[in-house]
Amino acid sequence: MNAPTTPRRPARTARAAFAATALTAGLTAALGLAALATAAAPAQAAGQPGLDRLHAYCQSLGHLNSVAQDPKSVWSWRCVGVDGTMHGINMHDACRWHHGPGLAHAQFHDERNAFSWYCY
Numbered sequence: 001m002n003a004p005t006t007p008r009r010p011a012r013t014a015r016a017a018f019a020a021t022a023l024t025a026g027l028t029a030a031l032g033l034a035a036l037a038t039a040a041a042p043a044q045a046a047g048q049p050g051l052d053r054l055h056a057y058c059q060s061l062g063h064l065n066s067v068a069q070d071p072k073s074v075w076s077w078r079c080v081g082v083d084g085t086m087h088g089i090n091m092h093d094a095c096r097w098h099h100g101p102g103l104a105h106a107q108f109h110d111e112r113n114a115f116s117w118y119c120y
Contacts, residue, residue: 057094063087068114076114095119 054066058079066089070076078086091106098104099119109116 053098054089054094057097058087058089060097061087071114072112074108074111074114074117077117091117 054077058064058066061079063079063081065080067078067080067086068076069078069086077089077091079089081087095104095106096102104119106117107120108118
């Protein structure tokens, strides 16, 4: 008498292999973009919140988002225009946009840390 055999899984078809590869590539790309977005995230306010909304501030000016071109310089923040051009950011204006006219000013803790801005 022959021993029962376990049914074998059919070999992957080329279409299934391609779909798995495409899914993996898509997830890798999405995770890479998430990492970039996190690396270029707006400064988290240490005092009064405000610069945590730097992307929204740039968008209110008609730009796409904000980016710190050099994480080791508070002076490197730019709004990214719809055509990819970089536009300087007045951090005092960004604080006032968030908190209201005359109510807030921008300051930083460490000139060598782009993410050390806060509103007060």
